Every structure is written in C-alpha cells, then in structure tokens.
Amino acid sequence: MFGIFNRGHKIKGTVVLMSKNVLDYNEIASTTRGGLMGVAGGVFGLATDIAGGIVDASTAIFSRNISLQLISATKADELGNGKLGKQTFLEKHLPTLPTLGDRQDAFNIYFEWDESFGIPGAFYIKNFTQSEFFLVSVKLEDIPNHGTIDFVCNSWIYNAKKCYKSDRIFFANKTYLPDETPAPLVKYRNEELGNLRGDGKGKRKEYDRIYDYEVYNDLGNPDENGDLVRPILGGSSEHPYPRRVRTGRKATTKDPNSEKPSSKTYYIPRDENFGHLKSSDFLTYGIKAITQNVLPRFQSAFGSNAEFESFEDVRGLYEGGLCLPTDIISNISSIPAVKEIFRTDGEQFLKFPPPQVIRVSKSAWMTDEEFGREMLAGVNPGMIQCLQEFPPKSKLDATQFGDQTSTITKEQLEINLGGLTVEQALNDKRLFILDHHDAFMLYMRQINGLPTAKSYATRTILFLKDDGTLKPLTIELSLPHPRGNEFGALSRVVLPANEGAESTIWLLAKAYVVVNDSGYHQLISHWLNTHATIEPFVIATNRNLSVLHPIYKLLLPHYRDTMNINALARQKLINAGGTIEQSFLPGKFSMEMSSAVYKSWVFTDQALPADLIKRGMAVVDPSSPNGLRLVIEDYPYAVDGLEIWSAIKTWVQDYVSVYYVTDDAVKKDSELQAWWKEAVEKGHGDLKDKPWWPKLQTLQELIHTCSIIIWIASALHAAVNFGQYPYGGYILNRPTLTRRLLPEVGSEEYEECGKHPQKAYLRTITAKYQALVDLSVIEILSRHASDEVYLGQRDNNWTSDPRAIEAFKKFGKVLKEIEAKISERNKNPRLRNRNGPVQMPYTLLHPTSKEGLTCSGIPNSISI
Structure with missing residues (x-):
C-alpha cells in the first residue's frame, strides 16, 4: 500500500x-x-x-x-x-x-x-x-x-x-x-456518518461522539424520594416533548423507564462539550457550585419563608450587599470548589449588580406604562396578542373544564377607553391581551396545592393610546371552581387604582400577571421554544449531514454549546427539586406544564412574521419593506426582530443558492432528505403527523426551514435570555412566586394594603430565599462569555468557497447597518416604548455586545 x-x-x-x-x-x-x-x-x-x-x-x-x-x-x-x-x-x-x-x-x-x-x-x-x-x-x-x-x-x-x-x-x-x-x-x-449515528446501544462514554435520540426520562429521581417522581416527557400523546440526546445511563430501581440521574456531568457527544477556552466553562462551573454548595446554605440561613421587610431591603442586595452569620460564611469558605466565589471580608459577602431596570429610577417599574411596555420590549415580548373577540374565550375542553369564558364586561373596559366603545376599539385594533389563562388553569389546582404557591390564571386587557403606549384596563384573576373543574372558573376582575388600599390591590393584581409571565417565559418562551426544540435538529444534523455538506456548514455555528447547556439544565435547573422548581410558580409541575404547551407548538410559526400575524400583531402589507405592517408601530421586539429576520433569510437564500439551483436538486439530495425526515419523525416524533411541517421539496422550503432554525437559535433566544437579569434581577419588578391570594375587602390583609402597602406586596411575592435562588442563577445566565461568537461572525477558514464567503460578508455588513438603526431608534423620543419610564433602551436584538451583563448581543447559538 x-x-x-x-x-x-x-x-x-x-x-x-x-x-x-x-x-x-x-x-x-x-x-x-x-x-x-x-x-x-x-x-x-x-x-x-x-x-x-x-x-x-x-x-x-x-x-x-x-x-x-x-x-x-x-x-x-x-x-x-x-x-x-x-x-x-x-x-x-x-x-x-x-x-x-x-x-x-x-x-x-x-x-x-x-x-x-x-x-x-x-x-x-x-x-x-x-x-x-x-x-x-x-x-x-x-x-x-x-x-x-x-x-x-x-x-x-x-x-x-x-x-x-x-x-x-x-x-x-x-x-x-x-x-x-x-x-x-x-x-x-x-x-x-455511520460512526456518528452509533448502534443505539449501551451507556455512552466520555470519549464517544454518538448522536442519538431519547425522551426526557431523567428529570425525576424516584429512587431518592417519592416527591421527586416526575412524568416522562416525550413518547406519548399525554406528555409529548422534543427529544434530547441519548446517554444510555442505567434505569432507576423504582421505575425501569426512567434513567438514574448522575451527580457527574451528563454525557453529550464529546465535541459538543465546550471544546474551547471560554468563560462559559466557568459559567457552567459557577452554576454547579451554586446549586450544589451555596443555595443549601442560603436555605439554612433564611429558611424558605424569610421575608424582605421593605423595598429598601430589596434594594440593599445591590447597594449594600447581603449579610450572613459568620458560621455560614465560614462553612461556604471551607469548600474548596466554592471558596473563590464569595467575598469573606467581614459580614458583607454577597452583592448583586444593579439591574438595568432600576439604574435610573427606583420606582418607575411600578407605573402602568412600564407594565405595558415590558410586554412589547421586555424579556417575554412574544406573548401579547391583538384582541380579536370580546369577551375573550378559552380553548380548554369545556367537557373537562366547563365554561372558561372571561367575565370581564364592556362597562369595565369603557371606563378608561376615552369615549370609545369596545366595538370601536376592537375594530381599530386598539385592544390587546396578555392571556395566561389556559396554560395556568390546566395546573392551577395542583399549583395552589403546593406549600410555596397561591395564585391565579390571568387575563390582562390593554388599550393602545394615541402616543403609542399601552394602558392596562383590567386584570382578570381566575381560580378553578371549588366544586370541580367541570364547573368552570371563579373569577375576579381588578381595575386600575391610584390611591389607598385599592392601589395596592391593583399592584398585587399586576404581580399575579407578572408571576405567570415569568413562569411562562422561563419554561416555554425560553426553555421549550429555544433550548428544547433546537436539540433534535442538532442531533439530526450530525447524524445525517456530512461535514462536507453545505447545510451542515451553514447550521453548525448555530449549534455551538447548545447540547452542553441543555445537559446542565437537565441536571441542575429543570430537574426535580432544581432551581426552576424552587423559585418559579409552577414548582414540581413546571416541565409537565411545558409539555402541555408543546402540544400546540408549530415549527413554521416560529418564523417571526408568521408569529406576528398569528398573534394579530401584524397584517400582510406588500408595500412595507418586510411585507408586513405592525399593528403597534412602536413594538421594539418586532421592529428590530423583523430586520434581523430579513437579514437571516437573505443570507440563507444567498448561501443556499450557491449550491442548489433547482427544486429538483433539493429533492435528490439524499443526506438532506434523510436529515429532515429524521428531525421530524424522530427528533419531534410526537408531532410528526402534523400537516404544517415543511416537506422540504423545494428551494424555498429549504431556505425557510434553515432560516427558522437559525432565528430560533440566535435572535429568538437572545431576545428571551439576555434580559433576564436586567429586568428580572429586581425581584419587585418580575417576581417569580405569589404565596397568598388577593385580600378580600374588609379582611385584615386588605387593611394592611392601605396601611403598609410595601409589606403587603412583599408578603405576597417571592420570599427572600427563592429570590436569591432566582437572582443567583439568572445573573449568570444573562452574561456573555469572553469569546462569544455573535451573529454575522464565524471562525476563519469556515469554508474555502469564495461565493459563500462573499455572501457571508454581505450578511455581516447588513447586521452592522441594523445595529446603527437600532441605536438611532433608541434616541427617538417619539418612540416611547424604546426606553419607557425606566429609561432602559431596548437593545436585546442589537447584534453584537461586549463581554458581561450588557442586555444586548445576539450570539450565533444557544450557548448559555
């Protein structure tokens, strides 16, 4: 030879x-x-x-x-x-x-x-x-x-x-x-490719590079504690879910269908495991150190129900630091893996950075305008809908849940419509709804049975004012009927108020809304819609597309570190008893609730234009640059997002057209067809029979499919991730729990609302320990690594094809132009939703960023 x-x-x-x-x-x-x-x-x-x-x-x-x-x-x-x-x-x-x-x-x-x-x-x-x-x-x-x-x-x-x-x-x-x-x-x-697929057998070793599918059967820990039993997600119509990578760990003793959780790092294919010197390695290390060693000591210091005494007490987390007893500090300092994390120079040892939402004003978060603005420019801006009918109706099965139609009346709305009727406001597309009713009503009885939670399913109706801002009109708080689900809901409608006990009642009603929004954001908008739904595409790509394939080269940077951070999440964040269950309202029902929402997930609706149209936030308009006209002109997430979406799709079209000239070339590509078939039928197998999946038979279908994947992994994730601490780091602004129901008129708690409004608010929302759990984790997750690779950036020599390189340079140039436009829009005083009462510019879709906690920057991938 x-x-x-x-x-x-x-x-x-x-x-x-x-x-x-x-x-x-x-x-x-x-x-x-x-x-x-x-x-x-x-x-x-x-x-x-x-x-x-x-x-x-x-x-x-x-x-x-x-x-x-x-x-x-x-x-x-x-x-x-x-x-x-x-x-x-x-x-x-x-x-x-x-x-x-x-x-x-x-x-x-x-x-x-x-x-x-x-x-x-x-x-x-x-x-x-x-x-x-x-x-x-x-x-x-x-x-x-x-x-x-x-x-x-x-x-x-x-x-x-x-x-x-x-x-x-x-x-x-x-x-x-x-x-x-x-x-x-x-x-x-x-x-x-055969080596990367493996044979589907055996426990994976550290050095393996095998990509295969598995259901989420490793979230619970039935062998340790009956309270840690969790349903398997994926593989059934009752609990559908995207697939994760297969690890092949041993089954638990009490449930042969569940995998035994590991105290060590979960297997992922070796090349997915942070193969570069980067700060995310330390981020991962930090999360493990916090969850394993620090949070238990927080709990021993405070217990689960310790309260903040005042708003000033909360602000002390950022201004003066948190004091702990000497013995607790000593215990933490004695752990080698953690001793470098905390300061130990006396009693003050933990100080959080001030969240952007209170850097200019300490109280503007309480205003109704800011409450509405964050639905358009906050950390969960993809939930608000244009109200299409009145009264709002439920999609829950009436045979199981009875009549769940809203009890809000026209008269309650028209008080604050400035002379308009409800019909006129509907026709003019000036009524909007943040609807957290159905998703939470499914689990509200179970949630309110938890020791840490008391809350409602919520509907919030808002009015679009002439200045482009949103004014909340009513908040509906609903509970399951005490006689049974089939009897429908018991609802209470709260109206805005500025004085006395009723102003505190209104502030509390907004807190119930935000707590729902925080839980929905973390579990669905963030985890499910980005992290979980992308992983099957990572697996299918590596199993079916050779490194020589143009689509592999296109998608590869948008998968960087995703499987690694997802494995960490299953181990420390979304697992039974993990930080999400500890600090967010749905508690032990968190992941099960995200599975229920996944039933209605639609891949093609993840494209921003389709999402906006579906929510009634945009209408088709061929004369507009993006082919859409926004119903709210000053909708920062949508305005910036449509420009980013258009840039991504143009780049994909330019790139794909280098290698595919005809639809027939797409159909005849054996690797491409195998990739898409497996991504749908295995990766998202519980939804494989849905008619909305692209068939991938045309050039345009390929372009659209790849654009959606890149959008989810880059811009969508950035929009819902990097604002977590800037907005939610101030627990008063985005509480994650409510622990008691709204006081009834005449009760002792109602009197407290008038006499001691801050205490009434703090006794209701997230307690101190759960707040520290939440802040410690989201502060890490909201940071950019030192060697983050942003949209429009790639390693040198990613391809030898000059046509592809030229197309990518064009993409980078367009993104720089978008950056400049975003900066100019944020300076425009007419666009009040860009900064709002808190004077916090909307930068979450600004393509690049510095290292750290910046509230801006679109990484190529879901890397944290």
Missing part, C-alpha cells in the same frame, strides 16, 4: 492542537485562584490569566505519539476508495506562531508524496498517548499543482486503541453535495 511513494517530494504540514488541561475547567478551577470572582458579582470567570500559567509537559511527547495518514481525493485504490498514504508522525514542536491562540501548540509534519497519490482530501489521525487533546486544525502546503489545503478540525482526539472502534477521520475544508463528492471520498464520507 505504501509503495506508491518515493522520497522525491514531501508535503509540509502544520498541526495545531491544545492539550487537555488548558480546556478542562475543573482542572483550571482547582489550580487557579481568582477564576471565579463572585456569584452575583458575577460567576463568569477570568480565563485570561490561565493561558500562560499552565505548563503542559505532554507537548514534549506529542511529536512521537501522534500520527496522520493522508487519504487521496483524486486517486482510488483497487476498490475505488481514496488511496491511503504512509502513517506519518508529528515532528518538531513549534513553540510560537503569531497566528496561534492561547495555549495552542503547533507541530511540523512532512508527508511523502508523488503524482500517483493525487490531491489529499482527508486524513486519519491516531493518538497513541494516554491523554486526550483538542485538534484545532491541519494545514498542508506545497502540494504540487495545487498549493495549500486547510482542514478545520475542532475535535477531541482520544487514545486510538482504547477508545475508538474506527479511525478518526477529518476532511479538507471543501463543500460537496452528496452526489458531487469525489468518488474516492464517498466511502469515507458515509463511514463517518
């Missing part, structure tokens, strides 16, 4: 890699002081001092224990497969190259070559050391009649004998549709 070579010419190569301890955050955390500078201050890591401080002796032996074997793309052996070159080992270590990043090591390698071998198109690599390393790239130079070939690798390589059944292969940075693949590479392309 190797006789084809002579020593007349050698191809020079440069191999770039990173050793394990540079990338392992657990090792870094244990050897580096100052890596985590505070939870609320924040736990976002300083990786910058690490790069030069770790000396990795393993680089000295890499040159003798790593081999590469070239594979020809143009010359075949007797079986028709690309010829294999001679196994060749790394040579001289190059300690310094100006183009290398932190702690990247480069090595020379020289391959024997002659014309009978042709042009290399791939290579095998073998690691004969006992430690894994991260292969960054390989560059081949001086190839006769060809020049240079780049291989972009970005993959972990483990010991060849112990860890791999098949040799690790990497392909040159070329792009081929399946039927255009050079014949000598076809076998290797197909074999690599």
Whole structure:
C-alpha cells in the first residue's frame, strides 16, 4: 500500500492542537485562584490569566505519539476508495506562531508524496498517548499543482486503541453535495456518518461522539424520594416533548423507564462539550457550585419563608450587599470548589449588580406604562396578542373544564377607553391581551396545592393610546371552581387604582400577571421554544449531514454549546427539586406544564412574521419593506426582530443558492432528505403527523426551514435570555412566586394594603430565599462569555468557497447597518416604548455586545 511513494517530494504540514488541561475547567478551577470572582458579582470567570500559567509537559511527547495518514481525493485504490498514504508522525514542536491562540501548540509534519497519490482530501489521525487533546486544525502546503489545503478540525482526539472502534477521520475544508463528492471520498464520507449515528446501544462514554435520540426520562429521581417522581416527557400523546440526546445511563430501581440521574456531568457527544477556552466553562462551573454548595446554605440561613421587610431591603442586595452569620460564611469558605466565589471580608459577602431596570429610577417599574411596555420590549415580548373577540374565550375542553369564558364586561373596559366603545376599539385594533389563562388553569389546582404557591390564571386587557403606549384596563384573576373543574372558573376582575388600599390591590393584581409571565417565559418562551426544540435538529444534523455538506456548514455555528447547556439544565435547573422548581410558580409541575404547551407548538410559526400575524400583531402589507405592517408601530421586539429576520433569510437564500439551483436538486439530495425526515419523525416524533411541517421539496422550503432554525437559535433566544437579569434581577419588578391570594375587602390583609402597602406586596411575592435562588442563577445566565461568537461572525477558514464567503460578508455588513438603526431608534423620543419610564433602551436584538451583563448581543447559538 505504501509503495506508491518515493522520497522525491514531501508535503509540509502544520498541526495545531491544545492539550487537555488548558480546556478542562475543573482542572483550571482547582489550580487557579481568582477564576471565579463572585456569584452575583458575577460567576463568569477570568480565563485570561490561565493561558500562560499552565505548563503542559505532554507537548514534549506529542511529536512521537501522534500520527496522520493522508487519504487521496483524486486517486482510488483497487476498490475505488481514496488511496491511503504512509502513517506519518508529528515532528518538531513549534513553540510560537503569531497566528496561534492561547495555549495552542503547533507541530511540523512532512508527508511523502508523488503524482500517483493525487490531491489529499482527508486524513486519519491516531493518538497513541494516554491523554486526550483538542485538534484545532491541519494545514498542508506545497502540494504540487495545487498549493495549500486547510482542514478545520475542532475535535477531541482520544487514545486510538482504547477508545475508538474506527479511525478518526477529518476532511479538507471543501463543500460537496452528496452526489458531487469525489468518488474516492464517498466511502469515507458515509463511514463517518455511520460512526456518528452509533448502534443505539449501551451507556455512552466520555470519549464517544454518538448522536442519538431519547425522551426526557431523567428529570425525576424516584429512587431518592417519592416527591421527586416526575412524568416522562416525550413518547406519548399525554406528555409529548422534543427529544434530547441519548446517554444510555442505567434505569432507576423504582421505575425501569426512567434513567438514574448522575451527580457527574451528563454525557453529550464529546465535541459538543465546550471544546474551547471560554468563560462559559466557568459559567457552567459557577452554576454547579451554586446549586450544589451555596443555595443549601442560603436555605439554612433564611429558611424558605424569610421575608424582605421593605423595598429598601430589596434594594440593599445591590447597594449594600447581603449579610450572613459568620458560621455560614465560614462553612461556604471551607469548600474548596466554592471558596473563590464569595467575598469573606467581614459580614458583607454577597452583592448583586444593579439591574438595568432600576439604574435610573427606583420606582418607575411600578407605573402602568412600564407594565405595558415590558410586554412589547421586555424579556417575554412574544406573548401579547391583538384582541380579536370580546369577551375573550378559552380553548380548554369545556367537557373537562366547563365554561372558561372571561367575565370581564364592556362597562369595565369603557371606563378608561376615552369615549370609545369596545366595538370601536376592537375594530381599530386598539385592544390587546396578555392571556395566561389556559396554560395556568390546566395546573392551577395542583399549583395552589403546593406549600410555596397561591395564585391565579390571568387575563390582562390593554388599550393602545394615541402616543403609542399601552394602558392596562383590567386584570382578570381566575381560580378553578371549588366544586370541580367541570364547573368552570371563579373569577375576579381588578381595575386600575391610584390611591389607598385599592392601589395596592391593583399592584398585587399586576404581580399575579407578572408571576405567570415569568413562569411562562422561563419554561416555554425560553426553555421549550429555544433550548428544547433546537436539540433534535442538532442531533439530526450530525447524524445525517456530512461535514462536507453545505447545510451542515451553514447550521453548525448555530449549534455551538447548545447540547452542553441543555445537559446542565437537565441536571441542575429543570430537574426535580432544581432551581426552576424552587423559585418559579409552577414548582414540581413546571416541565409537565411545558409539555402541555408543546402540544400546540408549530415549527413554521416560529418564523417571526408568521408569529406576528398569528398573534394579530401584524397584517400582510406588500408595500412595507418586510411585507408586513405592525399593528403597534412602536413594538421594539418586532421592529428590530423583523430586520434581523430579513437579514437571516437573505443570507440563507444567498448561501443556499450557491449550491442548489433547482427544486429538483433539493429533492435528490439524499443526506438532506434523510436529515429532515429524521428531525421530524424522530427528533419531534410526537408531532410528526402534523400537516404544517415543511416537506422540504423545494428551494424555498429549504431556505425557510434553515432560516427558522437559525432565528430560533440566535435572535429568538437572545431576545428571551439576555434580559433576564436586567429586568428580572429586581425581584419587585418580575417576581417569580405569589404565596397568598388577593385580600378580600374588609379582611385584615386588605387593611394592611392601605396601611403598609410595601409589606403587603412583599408578603405576597417571592420570599427572600427563592429570590436569591432566582437572582443567583439568572445573573449568570444573562452574561456573555469572553469569546462569544455573535451573529454575522464565524471562525476563519469556515469554508474555502469564495461565493459563500462573499455572501457571508454581505450578511455581516447588513447586521452592522441594523445595529446603527437600532441605536438611532433608541434616541427617538417619539418612540416611547424604546426606553419607557425606566429609561432602559431596548437593545436585546442589537447584534453584537461586549463581554458581561450588557442586555444586548445576539450570539450565533444557544450557548448559555
């Protein structure tokens, strides 16, 4: 096999890699002081001092224990497969190259070559050391009649004998549709996809790179405690759900259909596991440290029902810090994994950064205008709807839930309609509704049976004023009928008030609305609609689209770190007893509630234009730049979002058109068709029979499908994630729990509303411990990593196709223009919803950002 070579010419190569301890955050955390500078201050890591401080002796032996074997793309052996070159080992270590990043090591390698071998198109690599390393790239130079070939690798390589059944292969940075693949590479392309699919058996090992599907059967922990039993989500019509990646862990003893939770990191395919030195490693470490070691000590210090005494007491979290007893501080400081997180200079040890919502005004959050504005420009701006009929009706099954029609009357609305009738306001599209009735009524009886929760299903009707702002008119608070669900709801309607006890009652009514909105946002708008629904596409893409496929190259940056953060969420955030259940209203019913909403999830409705039309917030208008006319002109999320959506779709169209000219080319692409079939039938298998799935038979369907995936993973996630702490970090503005029902007139609690309104509010909303749980986590989740990659940005050498590169440059230029437009709109005083009473500009869809807690920036992917 190797006789084809002579020593007349050698191809020079440069191999770039990173050793394990540079990338392992657990090792870094244990050897580096100052890596985590505070939870609320924040736990976002300083990786910058690490790069030069770790000396990795393993680089000295890499040159003798790593081999590469070239594979020809143009010359075949007797079986028709690309010829294999001679196994060749790394040579001289190059300690310094100006183009290398932190702690990247480069090595020379020289391959024997002659014309009978042709042009290399791939290579095998073998690691004969006992430690894994991260292969960054390989560059081949001086190839006769060809020049240079780049291989972009970005993959972990483990010991060849112990860890791999098949040799690790990497392909040159070329792009081929399946039927255009050079014949000598076809076998290797197909074999690599087979390796990534695996056989669906066994427990996954750390070094595995296998993508497969599983239901959410690992959220509960029945073996530990009966209170930690949770239903399996996915695989049934009762509890449908998107699929997660299969791990193959052992079943629990008490439920053979559930997987045993792990105290260690959950398996994800190795290359999905933060393969780069980034602050997200520290974010992950910080979340684990908080949930495992810190929050239990908060609870021991405060208990579950400790109260804030005043609004000033709440503001003290940002202005003076939180004091804990010395013994609690001592206990926390004694834990090696956590001692760097907290300050211990006396009693003041924890201080949260001031949320943007109170940086200018400490009380503007209480206004009705800000309450309405945050439905258009807050952290959950995709829920508000234009009211289509009056009174609002329910979609719940009347045979099970009785009559759930709203009890709000026209007279209650017309008090504040400025002389308009309800019919006139409806016809003029000036009435809007934030409807959290049906989703919560399904579980309200169970939720109110929890020890930490007492609340209502809510409907809020608002009026569009002449100045473009929204004025809340009524809030309806509904409970299940005490005689049974089939008897419908018991409802109470609250109207705005500015004085006395009734003004506190109105503030409390708004709190019930916001608590519902906070829970719905976290579980559905954020977790379900972005994190959970994207993971099946990540799995299907890796199982069916070769790294050589153009659509793989298009979608890859939008999957970065998503499976990793989702695995962490299943382990620490959305699991039974996790932080979401502790601090949000639905409690132990949280994930089950998101499953109920998933029943009505529609993939094509995730496109922003379709979503706006469905909610009645826009109408088709061919004369408008985006083909839509917004019903509320000053709707910041929609205005900025439509520009981002249009830019994404234009970029996708430009890119896809490079590789597909006709609809027939889409139909005949075997990998593409297998990808989409599996994404629908397995990844979202519980909804596979829905008629709204694109058939992926045309060029336009492909463009639209890819645009939706990119939109969800980038802009939609940014819009609902990075405002969590800026808006919700002030627990008074976005409480996550209500713990008692609205006081009745004449009661002692009602009298408290008039005499001590702050205490009445604080006794109702999130208590101190649950507030600290919420703030500690969302402060981390709202931060950008130091090496975040934003929309319109990609690693160099992501493709060798100049047409694709040119299209991407155009995309980046458009995004910069959108940034400038957003900045100009935020300066326009006529657009009152852009800043609002709190004077907080809407920047969540500003494409780029600095590192940290900025309330702006659209990362390419769901990376936190």
